[in-house]
Structure formats: C-alpha cells, structure tokens
Amino acid sequence: MKKYLSVFKISFQQEFAYRVNFIMWRIRNVLQLFLVFFLWDTVFSGQDKVIFGYDKARILTYVFGLLIIRAFVLSARAVDVAGEVANGDLSNYLIKPVSYFKYWLTRDLSSKALNLIFAAFETAVLFIILKPPFFIQTNIISLTGFFVSTALAMFIYFTILFISSAIPFWIPEVAWGAQFLTTAIFIEFLSGAVFPLDILPQVFQNILNLTPFPYMIFFPLEVYLGKIAGLDLLKGVVISFIWAIILWIGMNSLWKKGLKVYQSQGR
Amino acid sequence: MKRIFYYIRIWLLMSKNSFMVYITQKLVFAMFLFGKITRFIFFLGFIYFLVKGANSLAGFSINQTIFFFLTFNLVDVISQFLFREVYRFRSLLVTGDFDLILVKPISSLFRVLMGGADVIDLVTIPPLIIALIYVGKMLDPNIYQVILYSLLVVNSLIIATSFHIAVLSFGIVTLEIDHSIMIYRDILNLGRFPIDIYKEPLRGILTFLIPVGIMISLPVKALMGLINPPVVFGSFALGVLLLFLSLKFWNYALRFYTSASS
Numbered sequence: 001m002k003k004y005l006s007v008f009k010i011s012f013q014q015e016f017a018y019r020v021n022f023i024m025w026r027i028r029n030v031l032q033l034f035l036v037f038f039l040w041d042t043v044f045s046g047q048d049k050v051i052f053g054y055d056k057a058r059i060l061t062y063v064f065g066l067l068i069i070r071a072f073v074l075s076a077r078a079v080d081v082a083g084e085v086a087n088g089d090l091s092n093y094l095i096k097p098v099s100y101f102k103y104w105l106t107r108d109l110s111s112k113a114l115n116l117i118f119a120a121f122e123t124a125v126l127f128i129i130l131k132p133p134f135f136i137q138t139n140i141i142s143l144t145g146f147f148v149s150t151a152l153a154m155f156i157y158f159t160i161l162f163i164s165s166a167i168p169f170w171i172p173e174v175a176w177g178a179q180f181l182t183t184a185i186f187i188e189f190l191s192g193a194v195f196p197l198d199i200l201p202q203v204f205q206n207i208l209n210l211t212p213f214p215y216m217i218f219f220p221l222e223v224y225l226g227k228i229a230g231l232d233l234l235k236g237v238v239i240s241f242i243w244a245i246i247l248w249i250g251m252n253s254l255w256k257k258g259l260k261v262y263q264s265q266g267r
Numbered sequence: 268m269k270r271i272f273y274y275i276r277i278w279l280l281m282s283k284n285s286f287m288v289y290i291t292q293k294l295v296f297a298m299f300l301f302g303k304i305t306r307f308i309f310f311l312g313f314i315y316f317l318v319k320g321a322n323s324l325a326g327f328s329i330n331q332t333i334f335f336f337l338t339f340n341l342v343d344v345i346s347q348f349l350f351r352e353v354y355r356f357r358s359l360l361v362t363g364d365f366d367l368i369l370v371k372p373i374s375s376l377f378r379v380l381m382g383g384a385d386v387i388d389l390v391t392i393p394p395l396i397i398a399l400i401y402v403g404k405m406l407d408p409n410i411y412q413v414i415l416y417s418l419l420v421v422n423s424l425i426i427a428t429s430f431h432i433a434v435l436s437f438g439i440v441t442l443e444i445d446h447s448i449m450i451y452r453d454i455l456n457l458g459r460f461p462i463d464i465y466k467e468p469l470r471g472i473l474t475f476l477i478p479v480g481i482m483i484s485l486p487v488k489a490l491m492g493l494i495n496p497p498v499v500f501g502s503f504a505l506g507v508l509l510l511f512l513s514l515k516f517w518n519y520a521l522r523f524y525t526s527a528s529s
Contacts, residue, residue, distance in 0.1 A: 024446030031453040034469065035460070042464040043321045051320055177298035185302045189309040199316050 003098060004106045011077065011110035026118050029067065030126070036194070037063050037130065052199045057133035058225050062196055064123055064132065065221045070193060071119035073153045073216055077107040079179060081165035085258070086175035088266035094259075101162070108158060137224050145233045149220040152240040156212050159247035160187065162255065169258030172265055192218025198227075212243040277373060282384040285351075289386045299387050307340065307391075310459070325463040330405045331491065332460065337399045339459045339483045341420065343452070344395060346427040348388035349381055353431050357444040363528040376517055379435055380428075408490045415499065419486035425506040426482050427455075432513035436520035458483030478505060 015022055040063055043049075044056040054062070081104060084090045093100050127134070137143055164182040168175040188194060190213035197205060197218045208214050219236050222228040228236060289296050314336055318329045327335070356379050359365040368375050408416070430451050438444035454477050457465070462473055462480035474480035481502045488494045 020441075020443055021446060024443070024450060028446070028449060028453050031450065031457070034465075035457050038465045038469070039317075039324075039460055041466075042325050043317065171294065173292055174295055174298060177295045177302070181298055181302045181305075185306050185309070189306070189313075194310075195313050195317070199313070199320055201316070 004102055007098075007103060007106045008110045011107040012114060015111065015114050022114075026115075026122065029070065029119070030122055033063065033067055033126065036066065037126075037132070041132070052196065053227065054196070057135045058227075059196070060132040061135040061225060062221055064127065064134070065224060066193060066217070067119050067123050067126075068116070069150065069153075069217055069220060071115035072112060072150050073157050073220075074183075074187070074193065075108075075111045075115035076157065076161060077111045078104045078158060078161045078165070079183065081162060082168050082175040082179050085165060085262070086168040086172040086266070088264040090262065091264045104162075105158060108154075112154070135225060137226060139226060139229075141233070142223055142226050142229060145229075145237065146220050146224040149215065149223055149237055149240055152237070152244050153216045153220055155244045156240065156247060157187070157216055159244070159251045160212065162251045163247065166251070166254045166258045169262055187213060187216065190214070191216040192221065196221075198222075209239075212240075212247065215240040215243060274373070274377060277377075278381055278384075281378075281382045285383045286386045296387060300390060303387060303391060311336065325461050327461055327463075330402055331487075334399070334402050334406060334490070335461050335483065335487050336459050337395065337402060338420070338487050339455070341392075341395055341399060342423045342427060342458075342482055343455060344388045344391055345424060346431065348385050348392065350428070350431045351385035351388070352379055352381060352383035353435055353444070353448055355383060356435055356438055357442065360438060360442055360444075360524070361528060363526050365524065366526050369524075375521075376432065376435070376514075380431060403490065406491060408492070412490050412492055416486045416490040419489050419499065419502065422503055422506040423482040423486060426478060426509055429506075429509035429513040432510075432517050436513070436516040439520040440523045455479055455482070461487075478502075478509075481505060 037060065040059045041056075043051065044054075044059060048055065051059075084093075090100075093103065137146070160182060164178045165175075167178040190197075190208060190211065192214060193216075197208060197214055200208070215236065219228065219240065223233055223236070311333065314332055315329060318324050318327075318332050324332050359368065359379065365375075365379075368378050371378065403413075403416075431448075434444060434447045434451060437447055454473075457473060458479040462470060462484040465473060470480070485494060485498070485502055489499065
C-alpha cells in the first residue's frame with residue numbers, strides 16, 4: 001500500500017512537471033464545454049421548453065456535470081499503456097515488485113484527483129460568468145446512486161482502456177489506432193460525453209443500453225438529475241456492476257494471453 | 268511561374284512519399300479511416316436528431332444546420348490533408364533535425380507546412396464534396412451565391428493556412444506545438460454550428476479575433492444569400508492580412524531557433 005501511495009504522490013507531482021501541457025489540456029476541456037453549453041442554451045432559448053425530457057436547468061446541469069464527471073471518469077494516465085506495450089517499455093515494470101494494474105490504477109486516481117480540482121475551479125468560474133440555471137439534487141438516494149455509479153464508471157473505463165491496450169501484444173503498430181477508436185470515437189460518443197443519449201430514437205437507446213458505454217457518463221448524470229430513480233436506478237447499478245466484473249475478467253484473461261506472446265519489441 | 272511548378276513538383280514528390288508510408292501500414296490506415304468516418308456519422312446523427320427534436324437551431328432548419336457542419340468539415344479536412352506535417356514539427360525542433368531542412372534549397376516553411384499530406388483525409392474529401400452538393404442543392408442557391416460560397420471557402424483555407432503558420436512559429440519560440448494546434452482545432456470546432464448560437468462577447472471574439480465565423484459561418488450564409496458585399500470584401504482583406512502577419516511571425520520566430528540537440 002505504501003509503495004502505491006508513493007506512486008500517487010510522484011504521479012501527482014509529475015503532472016506539474018509539464019505545466020503547459022496540463023494547462024493546455026484544461027483549456028481544451030473548457031473550449032469543448034463552450035460549444036455544448038451555447039448549443040443547448042440556444043435550443044432552450046425563449047419560453048420554458050421541455051425537449052427530450054429536459055428543461056433548461058436540467059440540460060445545462062448535464063453540460064456542467066460533463067466537466068466534473070469527465071474529470072472523474074475520463075481522466076486517466078493509462079492511455080499510455082498501449083504505447084508501452086508496443087515499444088517494449090512494459091518490460092521495465094515486469095521486473096519490478098509492483099502490480100502493473102494497481103500501478104496504473106494509482107496513477108489514474110492521481111490524475112483524476114488533479115483534474116477534479118481544476119474542473120471544480122473551472123466550473124465555479126464558468127458558473128459565475130455564464131450564470132446558467134442549475135439543478136441541485138438534494139435526494140440522498142440519487143446522490144448515493146450518482147457516486148456509486150461514478151465509481152463503477154471509473155472502473156469500467158479503466159478496464160476498457162486496458163483491454164484496448166492489450167491489442168498491441170499481437171499487433172504493435174495499431175497501438176495508437178486502437179486507442180483512438182476506443183477513446184476518441186466510441187467512448188466519446190456512445191457514453192454521453194458529447195450529448196445526452198436520450199435524444200436518440202428509442203431503438204438506438206435500447207441497443208446502447210446493452211453495452212457498457214452509457215454507464216460511464218450518461219447513467220451517472222441521469223441519476224444525479226433524478227431522471228433515473230427507484231428500480232431503474234437499482235437496475236442500472238446492477239448492470240454497471242455486472243459489466244465491471246465481465247470487463248475485469250476479460251481484461252485479466254486478455255493480458256495473461258498477451259504476456260505469453262509479448263516479445264519486448266523495441267527493447 | 269517556373270518557381271511555382273518547381274514547388275508543385277516537390278509537393279507531389281513529398282506527398283507520394285507520405286502516401287507510401289501510409290500504404291505500408293494498411294491496418295492503421297483502415298482503423299483511422301474507419302474512426303474518422305464513424306465520428307462524422309455520429310456527429311451528423313446527433314445534429315439531425317437534435318434539430319429535428321428542437322424544430323430549428325438559431326432559426327436554421329435541419330438542412331441548413333447540416334450544411335454548416337459539412338462546410339466546417341470541408342475546411343477542417345482540407346487543412347489537415349495539406350498541413351498534417353505541422354503535427355510532426357515538434358520532433359524536428361527538439362532533436363535539432365530542423366537543421367537538415369534549413370540547409371535545403373527550398374523554403375523551410377513550405378517543407379514543414381506541406382511536407383506530409385495525409386492520405387486518410389484525402390480519401391474523405393470527395394464524399395464530403397458530394398454531400399455538400401447534395402445538401403447545398405436543397406438550399407436552392409443561385410449561381411452567384413455558389414461562386415461566392417466557393418471563393419469564401421478558399422478564403423477560409425487561406426486563414427487556416429495563416430493559423431498553421433502561426434502555430435509553427437509559436438512552436439519555434441516555445442517548443443509547444445501539440446496543444447497549440449489542438450486548441451486551434453478546438454476553436455475551429457466551435458464553427459460546427461452557426462456562429463449565431465453564441466452570445467456576446469464570445470460571438471464577437473469568434474467573428475473578429477479568432478475568425479471562426481468568417482471561416483465557416485460566412486461562406487454558408489453567402490450561399491443562403493444572407494450577407495452584404497462589404498462583409499465579403501472585409502473577409503477577403505482579413506484573409507490576406509492574416510497571411511501577411513503569419514509570414515512575418517514565421518520570419519521573426521526563426522531567429523529563436525537554437526538548433527539544440529543537433
């Protein structure tokens with residue numbers, strides 16, 4: 001436990017070693033928020049509208065919630081793992097007395113902590129500048145459901161990252177391609193990180209609900225907004241939990257097989 | 268004229284080399300192409316369902332909003348096709364390999380700006396143009412509006428060129444390229460939708476300071492017959508001014524190159 005605490009501290013400090021990189025990354029997050037905020041603000045301009053089951057306060061809370069939950073779920077250092085497998089840097093860790101998964105999970109938590117601090121600050125500043133109507137959830141069950149589903153979402157994202165990072169064991173040259181497809185395309189769009197998934201026709205939503213993607217962003221935010229409650233909340237948490245277990249087993253099995261064919265290419 | 272053909276021949280040669288690199292990695296090529304097309308379809312679907320549900324967006328219909336999005340993609344994809352080498356400039360700077368470009372008998376700016384055309388983006392340009400023609404026809408423009416639209420898109424590409432030169436120059440001074448270019452693209456992304464959705468002062472900033480509005484919204488509005496001739500002349504003047512300033516910045520930035528690590 002002590003060594004992972006050290007990894008956490010070092011990783012946290014390492015983020016400050018590349019300050020410009022980090023600040024630029026945060027600026028990008030804010031710019032992306034601008035597009036989504038003004039888009040929805042325009043859609044809900046004028047009279048009190050309810051579109052796709054949202055009023056203006058709820059949709060803009062969803063937008064601001066994105067900034068926070070992206071910091072919770074999608075901030076991760078483990079995006080570098082695919083590159084380490086492809087260029088052989090993984091070997092450096094295999095000879096050390098650390099669990100590779102725990103090492104990266106710790107680094108991810110460190111990254112999330114730092115991003116969360118900045119996201120909270122940015123949210124506060126943007127909130128003062130943009131003055132959006134905001135929905136504050138006071139129901140203790142919804143808040144508990146939000147935190148539980150967010151924790152599961154973080155774990156699901158971690159396992160998906162590691163599953164896609166295992167592909168270079170067999171095809172090293174696709175390390176970046178696999179990451180790009182997984183994070184920038186499928187997770188970005190199908191998790192609800194760009195738009196709430198309930199604007200899609202019901203048939204698409206039904207198909208998406210069978211995948212782990214909506215449980216990473218959309219589900220926790222809907223729980224916070226109170227749009228998912230009661231039995232649906234319980235059902236969603238159980239499905240998230242089942243996906244977390246399936247992906248954990250899949251990740252372990254894939255990495256066991258991958259390590260057998262790993263040739264430390266590039267070393 | 269002879270000099271122009273000389274550079275065209277060099278560009279073709281460099282592009283051919285770049286394409287051959289992609290062809291050696293067919294699986295990577297297929298993955299990125301699939302990813303880009305999927306992202307485009309996802310976003311198009313989002314716009315369609317959004318505007319359909321809301322009836323209109325800032326007064327624009329589904330077809331008009333999609334045309335904004337397609338125009339944004341056209342400018343973005345052509346820029347990436349032509350200027351992909353910008354994304355690789357940092358490694359030349361930090362390793363000192365930029366020395367090898369400076370000693371060659373061609374413009375170093377031309378080499379680092381246009382030295383690695385991206386075949387993945389090239390593949391997506393023809394279907395994008397077909398989609399633009401298809402959706403554009405539904406907006407029922409006259410020939411004058413189509414010509415104006417085309418000229419303003421060319422002007423958008425000149426502005427995009429200026430920004431890429433500015434990013435390269437900024438890179439020489441600060442060694443920061445990757446995030447600068449991505450921030451430029453994030454700002455350009457704000458043009459995916461009509462500039463009218465933004466409130467002041469952001470709308471003013473996006474029109475005059477970082478002219479996303481002039482790059483994306485203006486050509487589309489010209490096609491719809493929604494702008495005046497003085498605005499058009501002003502946008503062309505801005506394009507030329509930005510190109511001039513970016514070239515000045517490049518010449519200034521070159522003085523900061525230290526040839527470190529070489």
